[in-house]
Amino acid sequence: MSMEIKKEIYDFFAKFVYDKTGIFYPExxxxxxxxxxxxxMGHFQCETPDELFNLYVTKRNKDMEVVLIDLCTNNETxxxxxxxxxxxLTKTIIPQKVAQNGYVNLWxxxxxxxxxxxxxxxGLLENNPGFDLSKVKITATDIxxxxxxxxxSFTYSSLDVQRGLPAMLLVKYFDQLPDGQWQFKSxxxxxxxxxxxxxxxDNFKPNFYDVICCRNVLIYQNKENKxxxxxxxxxxxxxxxxxxxxxxxxxxxxxxxxxxxxxxGAMFFVKENQTWxxxx
Amino acid sequence: xxxxxxxxxxxxxxxxxxxLKEMGYTSDRAVDGNDAVKKLEADNSFDxxxxxxxxxxxxxxxxxxxxxxxxxxxxxxxxxxxxxxxxNIREALMFGASEYIMKPFTKDIIESKISMLNQFKKVA
Numbered sequence: 520m521s522m523e524i525k526k527e528i529y530d531f532f533a534k535f536v537y538d539k540t541g542i543f544y545p546e547x548x549x550x551x552x553x554x555x556x557x558x559x560m561g562h563f564q565c566e567t568p569d570e571l572f573n574l575y576v577t578k579r580n581k582d583m584e585v586v587l588i589d590l591c592t593n594n595e596t597x598x599x600x601x602x603x604x605x606x607x608l609t610k611t612i613i614p615q616k617v618a619q620n621g622y623v624n625l626w627x628x629x630x631x632x633x634x635x636x637x638x639x640x641x642g643l644l645e646n647n648p649g650f651d652l653s654k655v656k657i658t659a660t661d662i663x664x665x666x667x668x669x670x671x672s673f674t675y676s677s678l679d680v681q682r683g684l685p686a687m688l689l690v691k692y693f694d695q696l697p698d699g700q701w702q703f704k705s706x707x708x709x710x711x712x713x714x715x716x717x718x719x720x721d722n723f724k725p726n727f728y729d730v731i732c733c734r735n736v737l738i739y740q741n742k743e744n745k746x747x748x749x750x751x752x753x754x755x756x757x758x759x760x761x762x763x764x765x766x767x768x769x770x771x772x773x774x775x776x777x778x779x780x781x782x783x784g785a786m787f788f789v790k791e792n793q794t795w796x797x798x799x
Numbered sequence: 800x801x802x803x804x805x806x807x808x809x810x811x812x813x814x815x816x817x818x819l820k821e822m823g824y825t826s827d828r829a830v831d832g833n834d835a836v837k838k839l840e841a842d843n844s845f846d847x848x849x850x851x852x853x854x855x856x857x858x859x860x861x862x863x864x865x866x867x868x869x870x871x872x873x874x875x876x877x878x879x880x881x882x883x884x885x886x887n888i889r890e891a892l893m894f895g896a897s898e899y900i901m902k903p904f905t906k907d908i909i910e911s912k913i914s915m916l917n918q919f920k921k922v923a
Contacts, residue, residue, distance in 0.1 A: 597911070602918065677883060677901045678904070678905065678908065681900060681901060681904065681908045681911065681912070682907065682908060682911050683911055683915070685898070685915060686888050686892060686896075686898055686899035687892055689888065689899075690885045690888045690889050690892075694885075695883075695884065695885050699883065
């Protein structure tokens with residue numbers, strides 16, 4: 520079925536997505552909005568793009584914003600993604616921080632459906648037998664309500680749990696539910712809670728986190744937004760704290776000064792890492 | 800890399816061999832555990848074995864137990880089965896399976912498991 524979408528409708532939704540998430544659709548990429556607009560039409564029972572446009576313009580509510588943000592954010596993730604950063608965090612960085620300070624404040628800033636946080640928890644328990652999880656205060660946030668709902672259920676399909684997760688860890692840390700899905704055991708998840716946060720528009724706790732994981736988020740932002748989010752992340756990291764970004768991400772295009780540091784073969788950005796250098 | 804697919808289903812064996820081919824790997828096939836024993840006695844140069852659970856003559860778990868007792872091969876064995884209960888997974892791992900794929904699966908899951916085991920090989 521071909522569907523004609525007027526330029527003013529593309530303009531409206533592109534600006535809407537940009538204002539809410541910072542994800543920028545230039546005109547040449549407007550076609551990427553087609554499937555999202557079609558899905559929205561189905562969700563809100565609109566026959567045409569014009570009808571959907573009129574609905575958004577005249578009766579926009581919070582629910583409509585949530586659905587659009589869910590559609591436009593990429594929740595693709597899997598357990599132990601890229602592997603090395605998890606080894607570095609759970610074998611070296613977090614245990615050393617706990618030894619130094621007694622606890623660690625860790626923030627998973629784009630936690631998506633939860634695999635990153637659960638990988639850290641499993642890594643800590645596997646690499647440090649008897650590790651006291653209460654020493655790691657984990658904040659986990661995402662912009663997508665759909666992702667947060669799944670993350671907070673701690674429940675994954677059999678396809679999800681086969682992506683990146685060794686079978687040995689699956690049977691150790693997950694229970695199989697009667698419907699065949701797998702749920703992270705409550706004894707390991709009881710302190711975890713995923714919450715809503717928009718990196719673009721919300722404020723972050725200043726000078727608070729020892730470790731921030733913010734992977735594969737800033738690649739979708741333009742230069743101005745990247746600078747703004749990086750500045751807020753910088754202000755939120757404590758002295759000698761670590762920032763983990765995606766493997767293809769850098770500080771290029773921002774005026775943020777963080778030191779690049781390789782830990783166990785994984786690249787981190789460190790804020791004023793004098794203590795770390797002395798400890799290493 | 801060269802795989803031995805041990806599965807009594809022609810359709811599954813063909814699908815998996817096609818997936819492996821797309822990843823750039825070659826494969827041979829055994830129709831049950833007995834056939835796998837014969838193939839491995841003749842040629843033990845496989846990089847991975849993909850092993851179904853439910854097969855006639857010698858099942859996947861019987862093959863694992865045979866290998867556990869007779870040290871037929873040290874090639875990493877990945878179970879590939881509809882038997883997806885935690886007790887099945889634990890039993891297979893206990894008798895020497897290196898990984899476990901639950902059917903239905905997608906190509907990226909085979910890739911994920913191979914990648915995991917290759918990383919382990921590098922560390923070991």
